[in-house]
Amino acid sequence: MSSPKPDKAFPVSWDQFHRDARALAWRLSGSGPFNAIVCITRGGLVPAAIISRELGIRMIETVCIASYHDYKTQSGLMVLKDIDDKLAENGGEGILVVDDLVDTGSTARVVRERLPKAHFATVYAKPLGRPLVDTFITEVSQDTWIYFPWDMGLAFQPPIAQDTTAG
Numbered sequence: 082m083s084s085p086k087p088d089k090a091f092p093v094s095w096d097q098f099h100r101d102a103r104a105l106a107w108r109l110s111g112s113g114p115f116n117a118i119v120c121i122t123r124g125g126l127v128p129a130a131i132i133s134r135e136l137g138i139r140m141i142e143t144v145c146i147a148s149y150h151d152y153k154t155q156s157g158l159m160v161l162k163d164i165d166d167k168l169a170e171n172g173g174e175g176i177l178v179v180d181d182l183v184d185t186g187s188t189a190r191v192v193r194e195r196l197p198k199a200h201f202a203t204v205y206a207k208p209l210g211r212p213l214v215d216t217f218i219t220e221v222s223q224d225t226w227i228y229f230p231w232d233m234g235l236a237f238q239p240p241i242a243q244d245t246t247a248g
């Protein structure tokens with residue numbers, strides 16, 4: 082049975098995401114060394130770019146996974162593209178796996194099965210997925226939906242004091 086849809090909102094600006102992803106890179110600089118990044122698309126592409134720049138890791142592979150086909154609703158997890166077999170040798174030792182967030186942990190679980198010795202890092206983590214992540218920056222509650230800057234745009238905000246009863 083699927084869990085109720087998150088009703089709280091955690092909107093993240095580009096500035097904040099950059100700061101958080103850079104903080105993740107700082108934290109990761111004490112681990113490793115890492116030979117390559119495996120980034121879980123699409124959400125992992127942006128933090129992977131920032132971390133690769135900060136840690137000087139130029140070898141980047143993707144694993145392409147889609148699991149939230151409808152807004153806030155997880156359905157059949159699909160691996161659209163797997164990683165190169167050569168990178169998975171030695172169980173992924175020396176590999177840094179990067180994603181934007183871990184929620185239920187289903188996506189992370191699939192990648193962990195493929196790369197059991199890899200280091201798994203996300204910028205944000207919810208409690209259900211947290212045990213699957215080695216390093217993250219901010220925990221948000223399970224009933225919160227994270228809104229990323231690439232999913233948002235500027236929009237007019239009505240004033241707080243606007244008279245909604247006026248015709």
Ligand SMILES: O=P(O)(O)OC[C@H]1O[C@H](OP(=O)(O)OP(=O)(O)O)[C@H](O)[C@@H]1O
Pocket residue numbers: 121122123124125146147148149150155180181182183184185186187188189210
């Ligand atoms: O822990 P889970 O419950 O598996 O959820 C986390 C995954 O969900 C989102 O990806 P999504 O499938 O929405 O695809 P996207 O990265 O292309 O947006 C997010 O980027 C994580 O990869």
Ligand SMILES: Nc1nc2[nH]cnc2c(=O)[nH]1
Pocket residue numbers: 149182184225226227228229232
């Ligand atoms: N944007 C976004 N994608 C998700 N996929 C799973 N959980 C989330 C979330 O909180 N926000």
Ligand SMILES: [Mg+2]
Pocket residue numbers: 121122123124125146180188
């Ligand atoms: Mg994703």
